[in-house]
Amino acid sequence: MKRYVLVRALYSVVTLWLLVTIIFGLVRLTGDPVAMKAEAGADPAYVAQLRHSWGLDQPLHRQYLGFVSRLLRGDFGHSFEKSLPVRDIYFERLPNSLKLGFAAFLFSLALGVPFGMLSALKVNSWWDSAGKMVALLGLSMPGFFVGLVLIIIFGIQLGWLPVLGKGPSAVVLGEPSTWITFWFRDWAHLVMPAFALGWYFSGAMLRITRSGMLDVLGSDYIKLVRLKGVPESVVVAKHALKNSLIPVLTFAGLNLLVMVNVAIVIEVIFNWPGVGQLLYDALSNRDFPMVQGVVLMSGLLIVVLNFTIDVLYGYVDPRIRLSR
Amino acid sequence: MRRGLPLLLVALTLTAMSPDGATGQQPPILSGPLAKLDIKPAQIEARATPKGTLTVAMHFALDPGWLDPLEHSYAVTMQMYDYLVHDAMIKPMPHAWVSYGLAEHAEMAADFRRAAFRLRPGLRFHDGQPLTTADVKWTYENFKGAYAKVFQDKLEHVQVIDDRTIVFHFKEPFIDFMDLYNGGVSGIGWIVPRHYYEKVGRDGFKARPIGAGPYRLVSQQAGAQMVFEAFDGYWRRTPATRTIVVKGIRDPATRMAGLQTGELDLAFGMTGKLLPRLMSDRTLRWDPNFTGPWWLMFPGYSEPGSPFRDKRVRQAVSLAINRPFLVKQETQDISKPWGNWISPENRDALQGQDAPVPEYNVEKAKQLMTQAGFPDGFEVEYLPFPPYFDMGERILTDLRAIGIRGKLQSLEGPAFRAKIGQGRKGVPGHRTIVQNIDPRAGGSKSNIAVYAVCGSPASFVCEPQIEALWTKHQASLDQAERERLVKSIQRIVLDEHYFVPLYLNSFVHGIGPRVLPEGKGVGKYWDTLNAPYPWPWEVWEVKADR
Numbered sequence: 001m002k003r004y005v006l007v008r009a010l011y012s013v014v015t016l017w018l019l020v021t022i023i024f025g026l027v028r029l030t031g032d033p034v035a036m037k038a039e040a041g042a043d044p045a046y047v048a049q050l051r052h053s054w055g056l057d058q059p060l061h062r063q064y065l066g067f068v069s070r071l072l073r074g075d076f077g078h079s080f081e082k083s084l085p086v087r088d089i090y091f092e093r094l095p096n097s098l099k100l101g102f103a104a105f106l107f108s109l110a111l112g113v114p115f116g117m118l119s120a121l122k123v124n125s126w127w128d129s130a131g132k133m134v135a136l137l138g139l140s141m142p143g144f145f146v147g148l149v150l151i152i153i154f155g156i157q158l159g160w161l162p163v164l165g166k167g168p169s170a171v172v173l174g175e176p177s178t179w180i181t182f183w184f185r186d187w188a189h190l191v192m193p194a195f196a197l198g199w200y201f202s203g204a205m206l207r208i209t210r211s212g213m214l215d216v217l218g219s220d221y222i223k224l225v226r227l228k229g230v231p232e233s234v235v236v237a238k239h240a241l242k243n244s245l246i247p248v249l250t251f252a253g254l255n256l257l258v259m260v261n262v263a264i265v266i267e268v269i270f271n272w273p274g275v276g277q278l279l280y281d282a283l284s285n286r287d288f289p290m291v292q293g294v295v296l297m298s299g300l301l302i303v304v305l306n307f308t309i310d311v312l313y314g315y316v317d318p319r320i321r322l323s324r
Numbered sequence: 325m326r327r328g329l330p331l332l333l334v335a336l337t338l339t340a341m342s343p344d345g346a347t348g349q350q351p352p353i354l355s356g357p358l359a360k361l362d363i364k365p366a367q368i369e370a371r372a373t374p375k376g377t378l379t380v381a382m383h384f385a386l387d388p389g390w391l392d393p394l395e396h397s398y399a400v401t402m403q404m405y406d407y408l409v410h411d412a413m414i415k416p417m418p419h420a421w422v423s424y425g426l427a428e429h430a431e432m433a434a435d436f437r438r439a440a441f442r443l444r445p446g447l448r449f450h451d452g453q454p455l456t457t458a459d460v461k462w463t464y465e466n467f468k469g470a471y472a473k474v475f476q477d478k479l480e481h482v483q484v485i486d487d488r489t490i491v492f493h494f495k496e497p498f499i500d501f502m503d504l505y506n507g508g509v510s511g512i513g514w515i516v517p518r519h520y521y522e523k524v525g526r527d528g529f530k531a532r533p534i535g536a537g538p539y540r541l542v543s544q545q546a547g548a549q550m551v552f553e554a555f556d557g558y559w560r561r562t563p564a565t566r567t568i569v570v571k572g573i574r575d576p577a578t579r580m581a582g583l584q585t586g587e588l589d590l591a592f593g594m595t596g597k598l599l600p601r602l603m604s605d606r607t608l609r610w611d612p613n614f615t616g617p618w619w620l621m622f623p624g625y626s627e628p629g630s631p632f633r634d635k636r637v638r639q640a641v642s643l644a645i646n647r648p649f650l651v652k653q654e655t656q657d658i659s660k661p662w663g664n665w666i667s668p669e670n671r672d673a674l675q676g677q678d679a680p681v682p683e684y685n686v687e688k689a690k691q692l693m694t695q696a697g698f699p700d701g702f703e704v705e706y707l708p709f710p711p712y713f714d715m716g717e718r719i720l721t722d723l724r725a726i727g728i729r730g731k732l733q734s735l736e737g738p739a740f741r742a743k744i745g746q747g748r749k750g751v752p753g754h755r756t757i758v759q760n761i762d763p764r765a766g767g768s769k770s771n772i773a774v775y776a777v778c779g780s781p782a783s784f785v786c787e788p789q790i791e792a793l794w795t796k797h798q799a800s801l802d803q804a805e806r807e808r809l810v811k812s813i814q815r816i817v818l819d820e821h822y823f824v825p826l827y828l829n830s831f832v833h834g835i836g837p838r839v840l841p842e843g844k845g846v847g848k849y850w851d852t853l854n855a856p857y858p859w860p861w862e863v864w865e866v867k868a869d870r
Contacts, residue, residue: 035742039398040762040782041774042745045473046398047781082546083389083530089546148577156584163581164588165571170545271573271582273548281385281547281574286738 004314012307019299020071023292024064032056033080033286054080067292076293081285086293089278094297095171097274099183100197100267101260103190107198108205109252113245115202116209120217120244121236131206138203147196147269154192162189164271193270197263201255208251212244250309257305261298350429353442353489357434360803361502364420366428369561369863374554376838376866377567381579383593385547386572391533392526396469396511400765400856403508407859408552408568410514410535411559412507413441413460416765417860418851421671422506426455426515426536426559436497436801439505443488448557449517450534457490462518464492469511471504499801508854509766538563538862548572554862563862566869580834583608589836589866592857596714599656602834609835611847612658615856616763618709618826619665620719621775621784623747624754625822631702631755636692638821641757642682643689644726645719651827654715662828665775666814669853670768672807674814682825689726701727705756710737716759719826723757730757747775747782758784761829765854768810769797776817785822831856840865 034056038047051057055066055077070077076086111134119131155163167186172178216222217240225239226232264276271277275294282290352358382401389395390405406412414430417423424430429442447455461482467475478498483491494501505513515536521529533541538560539552550570554563573579573591576598582588584605594602594610602610620641625632632638647661662668663679673679693699704723708716713734720730735743743750744760751758764770777794778786790813797809817823835846849858858864 031739032742033738035745036738037397038745039741040745040747041770041780042398043471043473044781046470049468049472078527079546081385082387083392083395084527084546092545093548151578151581155581159585162587163585164573164578165549268575269578271548271571271575271578273545277385278547281572284574284736284738285385 001314005311008307008310008314012303015303016296016300019303020068020292020296021064023295023299024067027286027288027291028060030283031286033288036286037080054078071296076296077289079282079287079290081281081287081290086289089290090275090293090297093273093275093278095182096166096272097260097263097267097276099166100190100193100263100272100274101256103194104198104201104259104263105252105256107194108201108255111198111202112205113209113248116206116248117213117236117241119206119210120213123214131210135203135206135210138199138201138206141199142265143196143200144265144269146199147192147266150192150196151269161192163192165189166272193266193272196269197259197266201259205248205252205255209244209248212247213240216240216244253305253309254302257298257301261294261301350442352431353429353440353485353491354431354433354438359432359434359436361422361430361432363414363422363424363430363502364417366424366560367417367419368559371562372564374556374563374566375868376565377569377869378565378839378864378866379569379571379582379587379589381571381573381582381588381591383576383579383591384572384574386544386550386570388530388544388546391541391550392530393511393514393516393535394463394467394469394521396467396514398470398764400763402511403855404857404859406507406511406514406537408537408539408861409533409541410516410537412513413443413515414502414505414513415507416852416854418848418863421508421853422502425507425513430502432502436499436501437494438491439494439498439501440489440491443490444559445488447536447559449520449536450540450555450557451517451520452557453517453519454487455515455517455536456487457484458487459515459518460490463514463516464512466516466521467512471510471512474500474504475510475512497801499803499806503766509770538860539568558862561862564865565861568861568864583834583836586836586838588834589838590858591834592831594832594834595655595830596711599658599832602832603656607837609839609844609846611833611835611850611858612830613833613850613856614659615829615831616667616761617662617665617828618715618759618761620824620826621758621760622822623751623756623758623784626786627754629754631696631698633754634696635820636696637698638824640689640692640696640726641723641728642821642824643685643692644728645682645722645824645826646684647681647827648684650715650718650722653718654712655827655830655832658830658832660828662825664814664818665823665825666768666771667763667854668828670771672768672810674811674818678811679814679818679825686725693726698727701729703755704728704730705753706730706732707740707743707751707756707758708732708734709759709761710735710740712759719759745782747780747784748786759826763829763854763856768814769806772810772813772817776813776822785817787816787820787822790816833858838867840867 034047034051037050055063079086079089082089115131115134119128122128151163154161167189169182169185171182222240225235262276263274264280267274267277268280279294390402391409393406393410396402412425413427414422415425426443426447427441428444431440449455461484464482478494480493480495483493504510507513517534520534538555538558540555542551542553544550552568554566556562579591580598580601583591602608622632622638624630651657651659651661661681663681664674666673668675706716706720716732720732723730774780774782776785776790777783778791793809793813797806800806839846849864852859
């Protein structure tokens with residue numbers, strides 16, 4: 001087991017190094033950020049000073065080595081566009097993305113799992129058709145469209161919900177009380193973006209739950225349990241649901257990461273100050289350090305999650321760790 | 325930006341406390357003859373209790389770097405934050421392009437080798453510390469922003485006479501000093517507190533800046549939001565609004581929704597397809613906010629093989645464009661067809677009868693094309709200013725009528741700006757038409773210096789005739805002669821059709837119902853010359869919070 005974990009850890013490190021190198025190279029193919037900031041007719045001395053202060057006057061290999069050595073110290077550099085350390089800005093935004101991501105995640109679970117179960121239990125019935133319709137709508141109606149419709153109905157026409165931002169509550173580092181209260185305040189700001197973001201994932205969740213349940217309900221051990229005369233509710237809740245949720249939970253974990261890190265469109269539409277909007281701004285403005293920082297942090301979360309899942313798989317299933 | 329004649333803030337003005345240098349009411353600082361300065365007295369206004377919250381939406385993400393005048397870029401956006409948190413020695417105000425700010429008196433030696441300022445008494449930063457000439461000197465010496473090299477190269481030394489009096493000595497005549505030191509042009513005149521900057525450092529200052537302006541920053545979430553509270557110790561007046569919240573909202577539909585739900589009171593950049601919606605909403609108001617003219621350029625026109633080498637072809641392009649129709653389609657008829665490529669808010673810009681709107685005459689344009697040897701036209705690349713791609717398509721449709729067939733290249737903003745910043749070199753080939761706009765402050769000479777002289781990195785015109793006039797302009801110490809030369813250069817650019825003006829752009833802003841005064845009176849907030857944003861902020865008034 002120890003060797004297996006070490007090998008997986010090594011894979012993770014290599015993956016992260018590749019990510020660091022690729023993102024470093026890719027952002028530099030997108031153009032010169034100095035030209036954008038300097039404006040037409042800027043004094044060459046000003047342009048040179050800007051290039052120097054951003055470290056872009058160094059040869060590429062020096063920039064790369066500097067970037068990697070700073071990364072190892074946990075320093076992502078200074079944002080070109082927002083003029084402050086990337087790390088500070090990222091961690092200021094992360095709680096907002098987590099709040100939105102968790103809310104959307106809960107919504108997608110709350111809608112997707114029960115409807116998926118119901119569809120599977122009442123297969124080919126009216127319930128099943130309704131479930132399939134919800135799944136189809138979820139997967140085919142893009143989040144930005146759902147968001148705009150929500151804004152028009154509940155924000156502008158009815159005036160029930162605010163359309164901009166996350167509200168005044170925020171996580172303040174020096175004030176631990178805000179770490180808790182942040183999650184439970186300004187829910188009115190959260191409703192529409194969480195719905196719009198979770199809507200797509202709820203459709204996918206519904207379909208996975210339904211197919212997982214159908215697979216399990218048709219298996220031999222469920223037939224045996226039924227033959228033993230176990231009540232149907234116990235068959236479903238204790239034996240079928242538990243096993244059918246394994247792929248659902250794996251999928252849900254990855255969904256959560258996506259919702260936290262790249263909810264770009266929803267964050268832009270609702271002006272939600274999260275990590276996705278940060279990435280969008282950075283890409284639009286050739287903000288190399290910010291793009292690198294956000295992508296690496298997202299990549300790090302995914303690599304850590306995958307590593308954890310791999311280790312857990314190896315732990316629960318000896319065939320996996322022995323086969324590698 | 326201001327429309328028409330200046331609107332003086334007569335009603336609120338109690339007294340013009342600070343006489344300018346020309347009146348002689350202030351004791352002189354410099355010995356010897358002085359140059360005539362056109363700096364208007366500051367207007368000290370009534371003090372009242374600030375009330376209400378004004379929520380403003382910028383049309384892009386917010387940069388904490390905008391709060392640091394020491395790194396002031398060329399971007400006019402920074403001045404919006406200068407006017408909130410900081411204050412300048414001299415700056416544009418609604419009543420004058422140059423008004424006294426922190427300085428109550430200024431002098432310039434007749435040989436332009438010395439400039440002197442006297443600060444008003446009792447100035448304080450937001451932390452209560454006094455603002456003195458030591459801060460003025462330190463700001464000058466530590467300034468790293470746009471034009472920094474000019475300021476440093478020209479400076480011989482700074483002489484601090486006392487806490488309120490300072491003299492800048494230059495190595496050579498620095499005739500443009502007062503123009504560049506003006507807060508409307510560069511960041512060096514916006515005074516930064518030395519004691520605080522040295523204590524918190526560069527990053528700390530951007531995160532939690534203090535200044536001597538009408539508002540102090542109370543919180544910010546980098547890129548997303550800044551919250552400002554009124555500073556009741558501001559020397560000119562107590563700000564009328566208690567809290568100003570600025571949000572960065574890139575999506576225009578979201579800004580529109582924010583205005584409609586009342587979450588926003590002011591949203592910038594409501595142009596394009598949203599404009600009819602804004603104009604038809606009875607609860608909202610809008611301001612036309614004319615910025616600068618659109619114009620076309622012909623990179624590489626002077627090179628062999630370019631169809632635009634022939635003046636008649638350039639003129640034909642101008643004649644083929646239906647400007648009134650373009651204005652109607654693009655701006656709901658708010659804008660005006662225009663005959664110059666330099667903003668009319670520059671005093672020395674040709675306008676009116678001196679620069680009439682070019683005629684629309686397709687037949688004449690076709691004749692000129694035939695005479696120039698292009699009866700069947702030719703193909704061009706067309707580079708529109710992002711994101712005004714629809715406008716580019718409309719112009720290409722007009723040009724098609726005289727045989728000029730264009731392929732539109734839609735670049736995103738940074739890529740376009742990078743090309744334009746390199747001038748002719750950034751746009752290879754010689755069959756390209758570039759659509760541009762640049763409402764820069766600093767007089768017509770600044771537009772000419774950027775686009776129409778050989779030495780500029782962004783030069784699109786390099787003509788011996790213009791160069792001769794420009795060299796003379798740069799050497800002259802006579803303001804009247806300089807103005808004449810600047811007008812002559814504009815005349816050449818227009819007569820030779822090096823640039824083809826289109827129309828005066830309106831950069832419309834949406835205003836919510838909580839902003840006072842009710843009705844159309846809100847237009848007064850855009851009275852400052854060359855200001856795309858509505859400063860000064862201390863005059864903004866809103867209804868009290870519920």
